[in-house]
Amino acid sequence: REQFTEKFAEIRQMFTTVFQDLFEGGTADLELMDDENMLECGIRIVAQPPGKKLQNIMLLSGGERALTAIALLFAIQKLKPSPFCLLDEIEAALDDSNVGRFARYLHKLTKNTQFIIITHRRGTMNAADRLYGITMQEKGISALVSVNLIEEKLDQ
Numbered sequence: 001r002e003q004f005t006e007k008f009a010e011i012r013q014m015f016t017t018v019f020q021d022l023f024e025g026g027t028a029d030l031e032l033m034d035d036e037n038m039l040e041c042g043i044r045i046v047a048q049p050p051g052k053k054l055q056n057i058m059l060l061s062g063g064e065r066a067l068t069a070i071a072l073l074f075a076i077q078k079l080k081p082s083p084f085c086l087l088d089e090i091e092a093a094l095d096d097s098n099v100g101r102f103a104r105y106l107h108k109l110t111k112n113t114q115f116i117i118i119t120h121r122r123g124t125m126n127a128a129d130r131l132y133g134i135t136m137q138e139k140g141i142s143a144l145v146s147v148n149l150i151e152e153k154l155d156q
Helices: 002-023 062-079 096-111 122-127 149-155
Strands: 027-032 043-048 084-088 114-118 130-138 141-148
Touching: 002 027, 002 062, 002 096, 027 062, 043 062, 062 096, 096 114, 096 122, 130 149, 141 149
Parallel strands: 084 114
Antiparallel strands: 027 043, 130 141
């Protein structure tokens, strides 16, 4: 219980910070649904993007919900970085401006973690160091295409 309480408080604080960075304002919080039974109860995510009222995450738009969930993931990642992380179309529900915010914030986390991101979003690809893709120029024959963007940036 002590460990959970301590780590929950850390995640809660970091979540608020990351949320404000990603949304460029607003506030967010995590709440235990039952303080007496904290090890088995649910956790409520409450968010207030800039210019909106404080509300349960389920009342937000799809993009706001996605960015709030990303903020929680990044908060945990900042507190306890893993050496490797695979994200599959995590930013698919975001609009272009939020994809840019996501990509910029993700780049901050690359000091401690190597990310592989599966995406179709141009903004995320523009922020990548390296791209890999699969193409099928002939029916039934797939080919790997790769571009090292770090070297290209250095050459310019």
